[in-house]
Amino acid sequence: MFDFKDKIIVVTGGETGIGRATVESFARAGGTVVIAGFLEDEGDDVVSSLAKENLKAEFMKTDVQNEEMIEDVTGKVIAKYGRIDVLVNNASIFDGFAGINETTTALWDKVINTNLRGTFLMSRTVLKYMMPRGEGxxxxxxxVGGVIGGADGLAYTSSKFGVIGLTRQMACDLTAKGIKVNAVCPGMIQTDMRKHSTRILADDAPPMRGVGVNPDALKRVPAGKKGVPNDIANAILFAASPYSNYMNGHSLMIDGGWTIQ
Structure with missing residues (x-):
């Protein structure tokens, strides 16, 4: 269905969970994919796994909190491939449902700097190369925690509300320049985000509540089950493909019907 042959795609946080499924889907659709990720072993595993299918992907160590590293990695992609056709800002860390009284300043800063500031920095850097071409x-x-309260913790919810606002304003600024900007909003998805967030946050990690399937939480979801990473990857490919060319500034809810109620 999707054809990304000869397209250069950068996926932040593309080494695990939704990011990995997205990288694999783009590669299987013919794209050349760069994983801008933090976890090297996991990133190398994605690359080697895809190489066995003769598919194109590579890992570049990136911390989206670090502006200099973003500039460096983006420059390397441009030097090697000449352009970036698609940017997927997926890098995120979770706050373990920490509320206002449990959220330390360090936790707040790391979640906001990764999820929101990192999306801003990565977009602004890549746009320096997209805008002169007038496409991307x-x-x-x-x-889902970016459109309703009560789905996640304080910092994560704040960051994702910010990502949706950023998406809408970027679309207002860029649509007439040939660049479309959209968001996808996962609901309950089966990933190891809590484990990886604990590892990245290190000493600043809160207790990661909500591990496993919570039957009471699933009562919120008409589908009655969690989604899988490919459910989100498919939506991301749609949003990046020509099939969505008249869709701009939109937030696709991929949540089993959670937010329709």
């Missing part, structure tokens, strides 16, 4: 697609991974 940016897909931001937000969350």
């Amino acid at each position: 697609a940016i897909v931001n991974v937000a969350s």
Whole structure:
């Protein structure tokens, strides 16, 4: 269905969970994919796994909190491939449902700097190369927790509300310049985000509540089950493809019907 042959795609946080499924889907659709990720072993595993299918992907160590590293990695992509056709801002860390009284300043800063500031920095840097060409697609991974309260913790919710606002304003600024910007909003998806967030946050990690399937939480979801990473990857590919060319500034809810109620 999707054809990304000869397209250069950058996926932040593309080494695990939704990001990995997205990288694999783009590669299987013919794209050349750069994983701008933080976890090297996981990133190398994605690359080697895809190489066995003769598919194109590579890993570049990136911390989206670090502006200099973003500039460096983006420059390397441009030097090697000449352009970036699609940017997927997927890199995120979770706050373990920490509320206002449990959220330390360090936790707040790391979540906001990764999820929101990182999306801004990565977009602004890549746009320096997209805008002169007058074409490109940016897909931001937000969350159901970016449109409703009570789905996540304080910092994560704040960051994802910010990502949706960023998406809408970027679309207002860029649509007439040939660049479309949209977001996808995952609901309950089966990933290891809590484990990886704990590892990245290190000493600043809160207790990661909500591990496993919570039957009471699933009562919120008409589908009655969690989604899988490919459910989100398919939406991301749609948002990046020509099939969505008249869709701009939109936030696609991929949540089993959670937010229709």
